[in-house]
Amino acid sequence: MANFKFIQIDKTLYSLKEFSKAYNLSYSTVRKYYRLGLRGDDLLAKAKSVTQSGLQVSEKHFNSKLAASKYLQIPKSTFYRKLKNGTLDLDLNA
Structure with missing residues (x-):
């Protein structure tokens, strides 16, 4: 059975893949920082800063x-x- 990881943002629960698609983030970046212990808004902020820097x-x-x-x-x-x-x-x- 698969081991799904979930992120909660504003009372909405996302799988890592759904999270990366919903916020237009790199899935590999999201997965990397999830593994490093970031969750919720902290993960969103870090992934955005890495993925979407102008x-x-x-x-x-x-x-x-x-x-x-x-x-x-x-x-x-x-x-x-x-x-x-x-x-x-x-x-x-x-």
Whole structure:
């Protein structure tokens, strides 16, 4: 039998997958911080700060790193890795 994990926000109970979809968050990020012990509003705040931090590429602003990677047509994992290690050129002419 599956071992479901649940998050409660504003008296609504979500599975981790439902939670990530409802708040437009990365499921892997939600799962990571859940495993680290964050719950409820603390988990929501941390996952939002990681997943939805804004990004400026050339003169275009994106609300999330995922949106920027999709716009630039770069695979998400490649985009995140290059951003983290400083090899992503943020002055691209897209």
